[in-house]
Every structure is written in C-alpha cells, then in structure tokens.
Amino acid sequence: MSARLWKSALLSGLSIALGLVGGYWYATSRTEGVSGAPTALAPTMQDGRKVLYWYDPMYPQQKFDKPGKSPFMEMELIPQYADAAAETAAIRIDPSLTQNLGLRLAAVTRGPLANSLNVVGVLAFNEREVAVVQARADGFVERVYARAPGDVLATNAPLVDLLIPSWAAAQEEFLALKHSDDAGLLAAARQRLRLLGMPTALINQVERSGKARAVITLNSPIAGVVQQLEVRTGMAVAAGTTLVRINGLNSVWLSLAVPEAEAGAIAQGQAVEARLPAFPGEVLAGTLDAILPETNQDSRTLRMRVELPNADGRLRPGMTAQVRLNRSTDQNVLWLPSEAIIRTGRRALVMVAEEGGRYRPVEIRLGPESADRTVVTQGLTEGQQVVASGQFLLDSEASLKGLIATATERPAATAAPVLHEAEAQVMAIDNAGVTLAHGPFRTLGMPGMTMTFRLADPALMVGIKTSDKVRVAVRQTDSGLVIERLDKLGGQP
Incomplete structure (x- = not known):
C-alpha cells in the first residue's frame, strides 16, 4: 500500500472514532442529570417520533427533559410522544373489550338530600326514674326481706324492718298529749314527729291505733329493679344511710354513638326507628330526646339518647338495637354510586366515560354518604357517566400513561400547612x-x-x-x- 493511501485510511479511521466518541458523549450528556427538575421541556426526537417529555408512571406529575433512571423508583423513564397529545387527558379502550374487562357504568343523578343514618344503639336504664330508700333516723336493722340486686319489685314491696328508738319515745309523748284538751300543744307534738323524719302515714296510724310503733317497714316507692342493696340484718344504721336503690322500668333509654362528622345534620326531636334482634320484624318509633354535649375522644363520636316507653317491661337494659335516624331536606344535590369513587387518601377520583371508548380521570369533592350513594359537590355534572366497576384497572392504566386527573378548584388556604x-x-x-x-x-x-x-x-x-x-x-x-x-x-x- 502506498503512503498516500495509508494516510487516507488513517484519517478515515480517526474520523469514525471521533464520531463514535462524540456520539457517546452526546448520549451521556443527555442522560446525566435526569433527576434534576427541568426548567424547560424542549421536544426531542426518539425512534423518529417527537418526544415532549419523559415521566415516571408512579409520579406522572413530575416531567423530565431527558431519558434515564427515575429518581423515585429506580426504573426507566417513559417518553410522552407529541403524536399522542390528543390522548394525554384520557385513555381509550376498544368498546368490544369493555365487557371482557368487567367495566360497568353508572350515571350521575340529581335528587333531594333525603337520607338516613344507621347506627347501633344499646338500651340502658332511665336515670330519671330512680328511687333511693334511706334511713331517716338512727336505728337497727331488724329484718331484711328476701331481696337481691337485679330483682324486679312492684310498688310498695317491703324491703327492710327498722327499729328506731328515738321515734318510739316521741310517739309515746304524742299519745300522752292526745288526751289533753290543748289543741295547740297536740299540733306541736305532731309537728315534732314530722321533724324527726317520721312519715305522715305512720303518724296517722299511731294516732288511730293509740299505740307506739318502734319498728317500721320501709317499702319500695316505685316499681322497678333493685340496683343497690347495702343493708343486712343486725346492722346499725345512721340517719341518711342509703339502704336500697331502685331503677324504674316504665321507660328506658336507647343510647346511640353517632360519628362527629354526621352530627351536624342531626337535631333534637327528629324521628328515630329502632329494630331489636329480640323482636324481629317489629319497629319501635321514638324521637331523639337529647344530644349530649361531650364527644368521646377515643371513637370521635357523640352520644345521643332516645327515650322509649316500656309499660310491659319487655325492653331490658343491655339489649342492642339497629337504629335509623331519618334526615330529610329540600336541597337537590348530585348523587354518585359510592363504589365508583377512588380514594387516594388526600383526594377522591372517578373515571368519567366519554364517547369513543375514552375514559378520563377527574378529581371530585364529596359530601354526605347514604345508602351506597355519595353526594358530589364539585367536579361532575348531571348525566355524566362514570365507571362503577373496573375503575381501578383504568386508573392504573392512566398512571402508566402519565395522565393527571383534572383537578377541581380548591379553596384558598387559610392556615399554615401542618408539618x-x-x-x-x-x-x-x-x-x-x-x-x-x-x-x-x-x-x-x-x-x-x-x-x-x-x-x-x-x-x-x-x-x-x-x-x-x-x-x-x-x-x-x-x-x-x-x-x-x-x-x-x-x-x-
């Protein structure tokens, strides 16, 4: 080979080598710094197609101007091509595949905000219907009748026989003055018996019989259940000692725990329906009697109370009930099947169905929920079709394609962010x-x-x-x- 030909070959080889090195350097410079947040996304060419940007399917809102590894998930970034711009807001599914994918649509409807809240209630004693039997003077327990906590008593059922020496002496003085002609002195003696705590019925009995009664029988003032029995035969008791506590059963309380998020739509006096497992098929009607002022800190619930009549005594404290609180307003709102909602933790999304088998993720704002339906306050209009089954599959596909849900307008922040x-x-x-x-x-x-x-x-x-x-x-x-x-x-x- 001549020197001239050898030099030509050498120059050609150097040119090719420099080209390869330059191409490698160019490719490397395009890949490095992918993880940096881009300031401007300029279209580039890849495989003959114009690329608008690259993205990580797990974080589609972050765009990159170069290919490479994702800084979030250590996976290759995916290009978004310019010729797919028409599809950047939606994904398309062949209508013939809809049934195979299990997609089911539901309409957004408008109707009155008439709903009900179902909660669990527990029957309890009516604390307003309580009787306490106490010793009115110092004495001794002569007899305790066969009673125990939990016993159901009738009115005037005997409870305890008490020996009260001070009453016996005062009664003897009263009987001695009865034979005198001094009406004023007799009235003063009768008043003294009352001040010693003696019941009027006992005073009248002593006056009629003419005999003093040192032992008296204490009876139940109401019909109900013995809640407390703190007396035994032979005990010495002081004035004011509680002997028996009785709770009436003419009515019972139905105690409810209502989530605080629902408390704003509940008012005292509204209708309540209760169903007890003990009485299948029977509905007990009542009204909300009280909304207690304190919230339970552990369960974040408010306690509410319904008073139910119990003349026949079949409602027993401790029974459970399924309770419906009926709420109704004249306000017309948009309703959406609850199963169509995709909750991410910080926002709620739905997949809106459009013509031509297109589906678009839309961010919405929600209101109250009842009977498998949820109120939509922002993001949708009446008559729109949303995916009620299979929406999670479409949401995953939307993420892989880098589609970002259309956001609803958010109210201006009024407080500093929580750190x-x-x-x-x-x-x-x-x-x-x-x-x-x-x-x-x-x-x-x-x-x-x-x-x-x-x-x-x-x-x-x-x-x-x-x-x-x-x-x-x-x-x-x-x-x-x-x-x-x-x-x-x-x-x-």
Missing part, C-alpha cells in the same frame, strides 16, 4: 433532593426508613452535607412528602 417532624441522618444529596435515614414521623404514623425527599426550597441545604444529623419537618402533598424545614442538630461542626 410533621422527625430526626434523620443525611445519606445523599443530589438534584432530585436529599436522601434521609429518618426516624418515625409519629404524627403521620409513618415508621423510620430511608427515602428521598423533595425540597420546598434548595436553600434549605446550605451548610448541610452528607452524614450530618438533622431535624426535618415535612408536609404532605399530592405528589408526596416535601421538606419545609431542615435544621442541623447541635454539637456538629
């Missing part, structure tokens, strides 16, 4: 944010782990480096946790 704090150690710092090995966020119920967080402001990282121990404060957003405050712990250089 959740924990201690952590900085593991890595890059354009995507900061990777922390953090302890538990107790206010979130989130255990300790290592994960990458986005920064609300890059200036938060000034003065902080890898391996530093920090105090981190984050807030919840629809796209994940965002760091609002990052403070280096004391004692570190």
